[in-house]
Amino acid sequence: MAISDVREYTHLTDEEVEQIGRELDAIRAEVEESRGAKDAAYINRVIAVQRAMAAAGRAAMLAAPHTGRGRRPAYAAGTALLGLAKILENMEIGHNVMHGQWDWMNDPEIHSSNWEWDTAQPAEQWKHSHNYVHHQFTNVLGYDNDIGYGILRMAREQKWHPANIGQPVYNSLLALLFEWGVALHDLDIERIRKGEKDPQEMKRQLTQIWRKGRNQVIKDYVVYPALSGRHWKSTLRANVTANIIRNLWSYVIIFCGHFPDGAMHFTEEEIEDETRAEWYLRQVLGAANFEGGPLLHVMSGNLGFQIEHHLFPDLPSNRYAEISVRVKALCEKYDLPYTVGPLHRQYGQALRTIMKLSLPNRMTSSDQPEPSTPARDRKRRTDAERPERRRELGGWTRSAS
Amino acid sequence: MAATIPWERLRSAGAKLTTPLHPDDYLRLLNPLWSERELRGLVVDVRPETEDAATLVTRPGWGWRYDHRPGQYVGIGVQVDGRFQWRSYSVSSPPRRDGRTIAITVRAMPEGRLSSHLVNGLAPGTIVRLALPEGDFVLPEPPPPRMLFLVGGSGVTPVMAMLRTMARRGSMPDVVMHYSSPTAERMIFREELAALEAAHDGLTVHRLHTDTDGMLELSDLGALCPDWRERETWACGPGPMLDAITTHFEQAGLEGRLHLERFSLELGGDGGEGGTITFRTSGKEIEVDGATTVLEAGEEAGVGMPFGCRMGICHTCTLTLVSGRVRDLRNGEELHQPNEQVQTCVTAAVGDCTLDI
Numbered sequence: 210m211a212i213s214d215v216r217e218y219t220h221l222t223d224e225e226v227e228q229i230g231r232e233l234d235a236i237r238a239e240v241e242e243s244r245g246a247k248d249a250a251y252i253n254r255v256i257a258v259q260r261a262m263a264a265a266g267r268a269a270m271l272a273a274p275h276t277g278r279g280r281r282p283a284y285a286a287g288t289a290l291l292g293l294a295k296i297l298e299n300m301e302i303g304h305n306v307m308h309g310q311w312d313w314m315n316d317p318e319i320h321s322s323n324w325e326w327d328t329a330q331p332a333e334q335w336k337h338s339h340n341y342v343h344h345q346f347t348n349v350l351g352y353d354n355d356i357g358y359g360i361l362r363m364a365r366e367q368k369w370h371p372a373n374i375g376q377p378v379y380n381s382l383l384a385l386l387f388e389w390g391v392a393l394h395d396l397d398i399e400r401i402r403k404g405e406k407d408p409q410e411m412k413r414q415l416t417q418i419w420r421k422g423r424n425q426v427i428k429d430y431v432v433y434p435a436l437s438g439r440h441w442k443s444t445l446r447a448n449v450t451a452n453i454i455r456n457l458w459s460y461v462i463i464f465c466g467h468f469p470d471g472a473m474h475f476t477e478e479e480i481e482d483e484t485r486a487e488w489y490l491r492q493v494l495g496a497a498n499f500e501g502g503p504l505l506h507v508m509s510g511n512l513g514f515q516i517e518h519h520l521f522p523d524l525p526s527n528r529y530a531e532i533s534v535r536v537k538a539l540c541e542k543y544d545l546p547y548t549v550g551p552l553h554r555q556y557g558q559a560l561r562t563i564m565k566l567s568l569p570n571r572m573t574s575s576d577q578p579e580p581s582t583p584a585r586d587r588k589r590r591t592d593a594e595r596p597e598r599r600r601e602l603g604g605w606t607r608s609a610s
Numbered sequence: 611m612a613a614t615i616p617w618e619r620l621r622s623a624g625a626k627l628t629t630p631l632h633p634d635d636y637l638r639l640l641n642p643l644w645s646e647r648e649l650r651g652l653v654v655d656v657r658p659e660t661e662d663a664a665t666l667v668t669r670p671g672w673g674w675r676y677d678h679r680p681g682q683y684v685g686i687g688v689q690v691d692g693r694f695q696w697r698s699y700s701v702s703s704p705p706r707r708d709g710r711t712i713a714i715t716v717r718a719m720p721e722g723r724l725s726s727h728l729v730n731g732l733a734p735g736t737i738v739r740l741a742l743p744e745g746d747f748v749l750p751e752p753p754p755p756r757m758l759f760l761v762g763g764s765g766v767t768p769v770m771a772m773l774r775t776m777a778r779r780g781s782m783p784d785v786v787m788h789y790s791s792p793t794a795e796r797m798i799f800r801e802e803l804a805a806l807e808a809a810h811d812g813l814t815v816h817r818l819h820t821d822t823d824g825m826l827e828l829s830d831l832g833a834l835c836p837d838w839r840e841r842e843t844w845a846c847g848p849g850p851m852l853d854a855i856t857t858h859f860e861q862a863g864l865e866g867r868l869h870l871e872r873f874s875l876e877l878g879g880d881g882g883e884g885g886t887i888t889f890r891t892s893g894k895e896i897e898v899d900g901a902t903t904v905l906e907a908g909e910e911a912g913v914g915m916p917f918g919c920r921m922g923i924c925h926t927c928t929l930t931l932v933s934g935r936v937r938d939l940r941n942g943e944e945l946h947q948p949n950e951q952v953q954t955c956v957t958a959a960v961g962d963c964t965l966d967i
Contacts, residue, residue: 249692260636267627309892312914315694318635318648322891322967325630424629432626 211350211366211582213478215490219545229543230486233520236535240524241313249314251527252302255507256319259297266290266451270444271436280443288447292454293508298327299459300510301526307336309523328388328455329422334395334414342595344522348467348495349475351587352595355467356474358383358390359399359589362566364474365581369569376567380560387456392418399589458508461556466515468559469497470576471548480596492519493540497548498533499555506530516547634672642737643671649740651686653732654711659798663717663764664729665702669710670740676709678743680771681844681871684714685741685918685926688727694739695724696918696926700768700846700871701743702799704775715798717764741918741926747844747871749775754842758835759787760826760855762847766798768871769846773806773813782810786835790847792821825851828858839864846871885961889913890932892967904929904936904954904965913967915954922956929954934963 212218216226269287273280303326305311311319325332338354346352350366357363360383362373383390396414400406429448434441466472473494483491496515506513506529514529517536524532540547558576565573575581624633638645643652651668658664666686670676678684678701687696703713718729732738749772759769766789776782791797797817807815816834818826831838839862845855852870859868884899887907896911905927908915918926922940928951935946936957944960945952954965 245691246689247692249689257639260631260639264636309914314689314692315914315916316648316689317916327630421630424626428626428629 210577211364211474211476212491212494213476215475215479215487215494218473218494219490219543221543225543226484226486226490229539229545230484230489232539233486233489233536236532237521237524240521240528240532244313244525248525248527249311252306252311252314252319252525255297255301259294259302262290262297263294266292266294267433270433270440270447273440273443275439284443284447288450288454291448291451295327295451295455296458296508299455300462300512301507303327303332304339304510304512305526307332308340310525312523325421327425329392329418329425330388330394331417331421334417335391338395340522344519346480346595347492347519348473349477349480349491351477352480352590354394354397354589358394359397360390361563363468363562365566365570365575365577366474366476366584366587367566368584368586369566373567376563380563384457384460385453387460388452389422392422397589400591405591461552462509462512464559465497465499465552465555466512467496468562469548469550469555470558470562471546472497473577476582489520490545492516493536493545493547495519497550497555499552500549501552503530505552513552643669645671646673649673649742651712651738651740653734653736653738655734656732659715660717660796662729662796663715663798665713665715666728666732667703667711667713668738668740670712674740675742676705676712678705678712679748680704680775681748681768682743682745682771683768684712684743685739686714686728687739687741687918687926688724688732688736690724690727696739696741697724697728698741698744698919698921700745700771702767702770702774704771704778715764715767715770717798744925745871747846747869748772750842753781753783756784756837756841757786758838758841758843759785759789760843760845760847760851761787762790762851763792763796764798765846765848765871767846769844770799770802772844773803777806777810782812785810785813786816786838786841787814788816788818788826788834790818790820790826790851793819828854831858842867842869844869844871883960885934885959885963887911887959888962888964889967890964898959900937900958900960902958903939904952904957904959907959908954908965908967915967917955920955922953925953927954928952930966932964932966935960936963 216223219226221229266287266289269283269290273283273287303324306319306324307321307326309321312321317323321336326335343353343355348356350356350364357367360379361376362369396411396418397406401411429452430445433448434445437444475491475495479487479491493516496519498516499513501509501513511526511529512518514533517529517532518526520536521532537547539545562576565576570581570584621633627633628636632647634645634647638650643650650671651674652671653666654669655667656664657667681700683698683700685696685698687694699714699716701712702715703709703711716725716728718726747768753772753776761769769787773785773787776785787803789797789803794800794817803815807813835841843859845852845868849872852872856865856868856870859865884897884902886895886897887904888895889908889911892913894911894913896907898907898910902910905915905917905920916927916929920927931945931948931950931952933948935944936952937944937960938953939956939958945957952965
């Protein structure tokens with residue numbers, strides 16, 4: 210079922226909804242107030258470890274002995290280090306820095322306005338498609354382009370199309386080539402297909418993607434292999450593998466954020482005159498957490514605390530764990546659903562939805578507790594048709610054409 | 611020879627290996643001074659000067675040029691509770707082309723959290739951020755034959771850089787210095803000044819301890835330095851002292867001979883008209899009057915504004931003005947070109963404007 214009014218759905222009074230909003234605001238204020246040297250040391254340490262891993266991975270490949278038994282282990286270690294470094298950079302560093310989580314440090318080297326991440330998508334486009342479109346319109350049908358990324362049908366309320374039968378295949382390709390899927394995400398291919406995209410804006414975005422993607426490709430697939438001399442093939446293979454490791458991992462983590470069964474969808478009626486407190490509620494209902502130890506959380510950019518991240522996208526990620534204790538207690542107090550489960554179950558549910566929704570609704574059963582709202586075609590919105598943006602999601606900007 | 615290594619070409623080639631980062635982002639992990647992205651310095655010595663003042667000797671990293679002019683100041687940024695705070699201080703060491711360090715002298719202000727931290731809390735080995743030298747309160751080349759320095763408290767630091775430069779060159783002209791300080795103990799550089807005075811016939815230092823002897827009366831200036839009207843004068847110290855000196859020189863019709871250094875923001879120009887300031891990237895907006903600086907407005911609106919000295923000297927707060935018009939509150943100058951760089955701490959809105967943050 211797609212929710213058209215969070216207040217009605219949660220059976221809360223207006224006063225209770227506002228009270229929840231105030232309590233969440235208070236948590237935000239407390240965390241903002243207590244940010245300090247320990248948090249700064251944390252992000253600086255993560256950055257140092259990540260860069261050391263990347264450098265060590267590259268060095269291991271370049272220094273691998275030409276023959277003999279040391280070669281394979283050196284390449285295996287290099288590949289693993291590079292893959293892990295890319296994961297750490299994209300998840301715990303890049304994504305979070307670009308949300309503005311560390312802007313309070315007043316450090317131009319770790320700032321949302323100029324961070325570029327180690328992936329094909331230009332930061333500027335990410336900040337628009339993610340910080341604005343996804344975080345403000347989370348799970349609102351027709352508004353949030355992250356519901357299936359324009360490639361997959363992920364809600365029963367989305368109209369079925371015969372092309373959806375191929376979903377299992379599209380899904381595998383998306384997982385393998387995730388970096389490039391993300392790179393094209395802000396272009397809004399659906400709009401291009403329908404001929405509705407402003408050609409000048411499209412050209413500008415494509416140029417930006419081309420430049421960024423070219424540098425990434427040259428680095429991983431030309432320069433480092435060339436430096437490896439006779440080993441160029443091994444290095445090329447290792448770099449492809451490292452990028453794929455990163456692609457698969459970030460794909461799995463990101464699919465666990467909003468596609469497990471407990472995460473709800475919303476109709477456009479919900480965002481009409483939505484208050485800040487209702488926006489908070491929508492974030493709780495629309496996101497799903499997963500459980501794990503500290504290492505798993507760091508390697509997934511603390512997105513296992515997806516609910517907390519959606520409530521406070523610009524608070525430092527190392528604080529989400531402690532925030533989650535308080536958010537969970539708040540949800541219990543007001544009898545709100547708080548979706549959480551082990552990583553394999555959350556991903557399993559997402560995968561099942563991908564499979565089921567490749568078929569028309571009548572051929573499969575819903576996994577949501579309530580019957581679904583009738584499916585209909587929802588045109589994607591342009592920025593001009595979207596309500597004004599919220600302040601706390603991390604910024605985005607468009608450079609001039 | 612170092613000069614023959616094409617550093618820039620090497621670095622841009624290195625960027626192919628490190629994109630989207632810069633090689634410096636990795637190199638600074640090996641040695642914190644090996645980065646030009648943000649200028650850095652290693653504190654090598656903290657020398658107490660008086661009970662509440664200390665000289666920080668800093669070895670700057672890559673990208674630093676040792677070509678500051680005597681009298682100029684530098685910005686220094688230190689992380690306090692995780693957040694970079696910036697202030698500007700005069701360089702007290704003379705410029706040396708073969709230099710390896712720069713020295714700044716800081717007095718802990720009663721309410722200045724950062725200055726107290728610099729004087730008492732900074733251990734050798736700390737890495738600080740630096741901003742390149744700026745300021746036009748400088749020693750001219752060549753120095754004029756007759757000079758007068760009017761100095762109050764820690765205002766002595768830029769003057770000290772000028773005196774040291776002239777002493778090192780062995781070309782001390784006819785210099786009279788009047789130095790006010792609450793007590794003899796709080797007088798920064800008092801021993802060095804005594805030594806300089808002994809070594810150079812041209813240098814005369816008048817000392818005034820204001821706790822016991824009261825402030826300098828400018829009407830007495832003629833008695834202290836009969837030919838003050840013929841001297842090129844540099845004055846540095848607290849605001850009220852500089853105001854009195856300015857009035858005195860204006861009355862004598864000699865303002866052209868007076869050089870001033872103020873370490874506080876003097877918003878002399880008219881305010882702006884106010885308007886709505888839009889912060890484009892963060893999507894925030896705020897309506898402000900013409901007396902509120904863009905920096906204050908942004909902080910009020912909850913934008914993570916970069917800031918430094920908050921008095922228009924360090925340029926840390928500079929942002930791009932996308933559209934609209936702002937007025938520089940120091941001199942009334944208006945800035946309105948698209949994509950103009952504006953210092954947010956000293957400008958206010960003239961009508962609606964948009965900034966890129």
